[in-house]
Amino acid sequence: MSKSQNPKRRHHHVWQHYLKPWTNNGSIWCLQDGKIFSTGTTVVAIERDFYKVSRLNNSQTIYLKKFFSFGNNETLDKNHHSFIDMVQAPYQIMEIAKKTLTQEEINEHLNNYSLNALEDYHAKIEASFAPYLKQALQKDTRFYLSDDSCIDFLHYICTQYMRTKGIKEKTIQANINSNLPDLTPMWNMMIHMFAVNIGWSLFAERQRRKLVIIENNTNTPFITGDQPAINIKAKETNQQDEFSIYYPISPSLALILCEVNQDPTYPEHGISALQVSELNQRIVRASYKQIFSHSKEYLETISKQST
Numbered sequence: 440m441s442k443s444q445n446p447k448r449r450h451h452h453v454w455q456h457y458l459k460p461w462t463n464n465g466s467i468w469c470l471q472d473g474k475i476f477s478t479g480t481t482v483v484a485i486e487r488d489f490y491k492v493s494r495l496n497n498s499q500t501i502y503l504k505k506f507f508s509f510g511n512n513e514t515l516d517k518n519h520h521s522f523i524d525m526v527q528a529p530y531q532i533m534e535i536a537k538k539t540l541t542q543e544e545i546n547e548h549l550n551n552y553s554l555n556a557l558e559d560y561h562a563k564i565e566a567s568f569a570p571y572l573k574q575a576l577q578k579d580t581r582f583y584l585s586d587d588s589c590i591d592f593l594h595y596i597c598t599q600y601m602r603t604k605g606i607k608e609k610t611i612q613a614n615i616n617s618n619l620p621d622l623t624p625m626w627n628m629m630i631h632m633f634a635v636n637i638g639w640s641l642f643a644e645r646q647r648r649k650l651v652i653i654e655n656n657t658n659t660p661f662i663t664g665d666q667p668a669i670n671i672k673a674k675e676t677n678q679q680d681e682f683s684i685y686y687p688i689s690p691s692l693a694l695i696l697c698e699v700n701q702d703p704t705y706p707e708h709g710i711s712a713l714q715v716s717e718l719n720q721r722i723v724r725a726s727y728k729q730i731f732s733h734s735k736e737y738l739e740t741i742s743k744q745s746t
Contacts, residue, residue: 446554450491452603453484453665454565460576460689461663461733470730470738473745483729484665486604490557493624494530494549495523503625507632515639519632526556526628557627561602568595575652575688583650592650593641596684596696597634600668605727641696649697653705657712660690660734662719662741664726671721672698685718690733693718720744 458480461467466477495503500523507519529552533545540548571582571592582588600606607630611622622629641648655661672681683704687693695703705714723730723741732738 446551447558448487448554449481449485450487450489450558451485452489453667454599455480456565456569457572457667457688458483458663458731461731463733468732468735468738470732470742471728473742475735475738475742477735483731484604488554489604490554490561490627492526492553492556492627494553495527495624499620499625500527502620503628506629507636512639515636518635522632523628529556557631560631561598564595564598567591571595572688575694576692578652578654578692580650580652580694583645589645590638590642593638593645594634596668596686596694597638597641598631599686600637600670600684601630601634603666603727605666605725608727644699647699649701649703651695651697651703651707653693653695653703653710654708655691655693655710655715657710657715659712659715659719660732660737661687661693661715662690662722662730662732662737663687664722664731665729666725666727667722669721669725671695671704671718685721687718687722 458467462480465479467480467483468475468477469483503523504520508516510516530549533540533549536545536548568591571588574580574582582592607626611626614620614622668684668686670680670682671685672683674680681698681701683698683701684696685693686695695705697703705718719741723745730738730741732741
């Protein structure tokens with residue numbers, strides 16, 4: 440067996456290419472813990488081994504398959520079960536490989552696989568959306584009208600919604616607080632399974648959900664953060680939320696995927712500075728630790744509002 444791929448340890452939970460419109464000469468302004476600093480996109484929204492695959496024991500595998508079994512959707516059930524088996528397969532393969540490899544070689548292969556598999560998977564999802572992000576930055580959303588490109592878009596946006604540090608920490612802690620199983624070893628796989636479920640539902644409703652571009656011509660720029668895709672219909676009460684994704688793509692443009700049979704919450708043209716500030720505050724509240732902008736001065740304003 441050939442030498443395994445070198446391990447990738449620095450895992451981004453926000454796509455670097457997505458952040459490019461907020462950069463100046465390769466640098467982006469970041470607000471974190473009350474401090475504002477300029478840095479490269481390679482060192483923000485990043486964590487060592489963030490997407491590492493854990494080897495699941497039999498009870499964890501059974502729990503995960505039951506958690507994502509719905510009974511009324513055989514296609515989704517098969518998709519999820521196949522995904523679990525595919526991600527966990529190398530661990531079974533290496534058991535067989537003990538006949539031809541040393542334990543040191545097996546450990547190296549499994550370690551590198553655990554670090555690279557889902558990081559590479561995220562990269563493929565990002566690459567599939569790259570041409571449509573380019574179109575969106577040119578105020579073109581025709582990709583939403585084609586089934587194939589719509590699927591790529593929804594897969595990307597739902598994965599981005601689920602993949603972040605904030606969502607991970609909140610969900611795992613909520614389970615622990617409810618005396619439910621610890622999702623930590625399973626979460627990096629669950630990201631993709633949740634994203635498929637959400638995307639499946641959104642695709643089924645695509646004819647009744649508008650995708651619009653909000654143009655911001657004010658002096659107040661859109662910001663983004665380490666939770667860049669948010670549900671702007673979410674409520675703080677226990678009642679069921681509606682679902683409308685807000686996703687800023689530059690200081691002057693943002694995507695909104697509307698709720699079923701509804702117009703966007705914010706105007707496509709003629710958005711006011713006050714409305715931009717409201718959307719920015721939603722990004723601030725949803726963020727885990729980091730807020731990004733191309734303007735140091737605007738982040739100073741955000742910082743003052745937060746204190």
